[in-house]
Amino acid sequence: MIKILGRPNSVNVQKVMWCAAELGLDVERADIGGAFGGTDTDAFRKMNPNGTIPVLIDEDFTLWESNAIVRYLCAAYGAAPWVLPNTKTHGLADQWMDWYQTTLHPPMTTLFWQLIRTPSDQVEPAKITAAIDAGAKRWAILDQHLATSRFILGDHLSMADIPLGCAAYRWHSMNFTRPDLPNLRRWWEELADRPAYKANVMLPIT
Numbered sequence: 786m787i788k789i790l791g792r793p794n795s796v797n798v799q800k801v802m803w804c805a806a807e808l809g810l811d812v813e814r815a816d817i818g819g820a821f822g823g824t825d826t827d828a829f830r831k832m833n834p835n836g837t838i839p840v841l842i843d844e845d846f847t848l849w850e851s852n853a854i855v856r857y858l859c860a861a862y863g864a865a866p867w868v869l870p871n872t873k874t875h876g877l878a879d880q881w882m883d884w885y886q887t888t889l890h891p892p893m894t895t896l897f898w899q900l901i902r903t904p905s906d907q908v909e910p911a912k913i914t915a916a917i918d919a920g921a922k923r924w925a926i927l928d929q930h931l932a933t934s935r936f937i938l939g940d941h942l943s944m945a946d947i948p949l950g951c952a953a954y955r956w957h958s959m960n961f962t963r964p965d966l967p968n969l970r971r972w973w974e975e976l977a978d979r980p981a982y983k984a985n986v987m988l989p990i991t
């Protein structure tokens with residue numbers, strides 16, 4: 786059976802768990818990381834020298850980096866539309882997945898740490914304002930794309946929706962004022978109706 790090492794409230798673990806659930810895979814998840822500890826052992830560092838979660842173990846194969854794990858699960862276990870039809874579609878999926886990781890994840894991380902993890906007397910409001918502004922500009926790019934596309938790659942949910950979909954829950958659920966991005970909201974509300982998304986992504990943000 787496929788094993789995923791990582792606590793369920795990690796956004797990077799959520800990507801992998803949501804993807805696996807959409808693929809209908811039977812996955813065993815172990816609570817590792819954060820308050821559970823377990824990432825700073827020799828055994829864990831042998832699997833992932835970064836000491837981060839998630840880690841996938843599939844028989845004798847070990848993989849870290851959440852987006853890489855999502856791509857692996859789709860390629861190894863998916864059928865269409867999870868296996869993409871051609872290299873151009875792959876390129877577009879990679880574009881949106883990598884864009885999230887490199888461009889939108891930084892302001893989302895600032896918001897998460899400032900609004901959820903930082904004691905209220907140590908919060909830096911200027912950092913929150915800057916992250917909302919940067920996030921809003923970037924989410925607006927996806928909003929524009931979703932004006933003519935039901936999901937990120939068209940009519941079907943695909944791996945391209947996974948990283949951005951996990952972040953969209955946090956963007957719409959954390960306590961701050963956000964601009965109205967109607968296409969983004971429509972896409973996110975459709976994700977929020979999916980049982981696999983509800984069970985693996987729509988968890989308390991802690």
Ligand SMILES: N[C@@H](CCC(=O)N[C@@H](CS)C(=O)NCC(=O)O)C(=O)O
Pocket residue numbers: 795796797798817818819824836837838839849850851852
């Ligand atoms: N780029 C990595 C980032 C992994 C990462 O930073 N994971 C965080 C959780 S979201 C972590 O391991 N934090 C330490 C911990 O949970 O103990 C990925 O996408 O997998």
